[in-house]
Amino acid sequence: MTSYVLKRLLYGMLTLLVLATVVFFLMKSIPGSPFELEDKIFPQEYIDNLNAKYGLDQPIYVQYFNYMKNALTGNFDNSMVMTGMSVTYIIGRSFPASLKLGLCAFFFSLIVGVALGTAGALSKSKKFNYVISVITSLGISVPNFFVAMLLMILLGVKIPVLPIVGLKTPLHYILPTLALSFNPISMICRLTRNSLRDVLSQDYIVLARSKGTSERRIVLKHCLKNAFLPVLTYSGPQFSALITGSFVIESLFSIPGIGYEFVSSVSGRDYTLIMGLAVFLGVIVILINLLTDILSAILSPQIKLEK
């Protein structure tokens, strides 16, 4: 187990190296620089000085090695656009909002999705299952900005019961959480329902019944653990997606989150911030994937971690 985790962490580092390299060259391939965008008309001398200050006048491989050295030591320098602010400071300022909202959305999706999916699998009512199918199909196909705008118009403007700007009070979390959760709820509900139905028709459920085990216990003890594996496989990546922020939702609800920061860093060609955020989010995704694999192994004794 420990050796497995160490091995995975090592692979994670390699992945990060590749990720940082790809991001670096992609970033460099976008035309323009932090100081040469349409709306910033500086004299050439000025630009040359700035380029020299940030090392942008050096050959690209020197820039690459300098950058990688900084990335590996966790030193991301200052933002090139927001003068005087370090990358670490910007992450520390924007990540908590995304994290809190993401956690709300994730746990809300997980609880509602699993509950609805279980109810659907256990219910013999065709009507109920039909309703679930329609709603979850909508949830999977409708983009979340549409849901967000619909919620804002309905519950924020037409019947103004909930706030729609920022994340000041717990009430502020409700609408963005709902907008973010609709899609994952639908996916988790479908996965739970299908895999629970599949488990319920397995031979070992017949044996459990032949022991005189109550239906309630059969679902709780014999089914959910086996049925939860596909849900977990989906939830891991979904969890990283949710806590790393959504540009669309953060923009719509004016939330100063990391998703918003990331997109604006790209449009501003803020090289240091782009790289810092890419590495930071990469670390989160890699760690959560590792955690998902460990949880799967705990859930299913047949999955062996050591290869």
Add this chain to the structure above:
Amino acid sequence: MLLEVNHLSTEFKTDMGSVQAVRDVSFTLNSGEVLGIVGESGCGKSAMMRSILGLLSENGQVTGGSIVFDGQEIGRTAFSSEKEYTHKMNTLRGSQIGMVFQDPMTFLNPSLTIGAQIEETILNHNRISRQQAAARALELLKMVGIHDPEQRLKQYPFQLSGGMRQRIIIAIAIANEPKLIIADEPTTALDVTVQAQVLNILKDVCARLKTSIIFITHDLGIIAELADRVAVMYAGKIVEYGQVDEIFYHPQHPYTWGLLQSIPQVNGENKELYAIPGNPPDLHTPPVGDAFYPRNPYALNIDAVLQPPFFKVTNTHYAATWLLDPRAPKVDVPEDIRERYAKWKKHY
């Protein structure tokens, strides 16, 4: 009398209509007796047994008949609601009636330990602590001949061989010393070498606990070794039943003849193995007359239009074939069967 099944019928709903898997079956089982039920795959043996315990799949349904177990009526039709029925059955399943299943690879829960799966049946029916249940589970594993029982209790099914898993399933079935064990082809999925071991364990344990067994199989060799009485099933009906010797040495139904002729003989001459021609009928639309009519080389005209009733051969032996009607023409019994009759005459 431990079990009495009267006119049991079971249907499965499918996309192509309903399949009448069990058609008006009646039989009885005495305490301490081993009843063998033989027949081809798909003849309704398993459906019949699962109907007794209410363990049919969701599209299956008992449509009629009564089941009396140990003096109590336990047929689905005797209960007003599904809930009441399930509640009653849960007190019997695992405590009074144990079940051993066909495929040990799929009938154990892959994510629960062996210990947890055995303890569950004990705790379902006894007010004892987990520790006491674990001690009992250990005892059961020793009883079914598992080495290293302490170790096995902590393991998961995928860490055990097929033969061992089947012993675990037997241990679960006998955990509460039930009055009846229903064994549904318990050796079919096992290697031949392991089959005998598993059978012996089942036989020994049941003899020790004085448990009655209903043993479903298509292997006549196992029946000959194990059963006191035999019922032969075809197309959802019992066609012949009697003491094991009567069925093996004095069979009356042409279907039983066919089954017996299909057993490979170790010391026989080098001749081709007999196979009953044709296929069992489609039970979406059960035949009007004798279901075996199209495959029966001895069929009479009446078989096509009228189902034969049971004719008495002896007090314990009955067969549903028109050949036993006094008006039926005499037929030439196949040679193998004639040899069996000769052995029968020598003994009785």
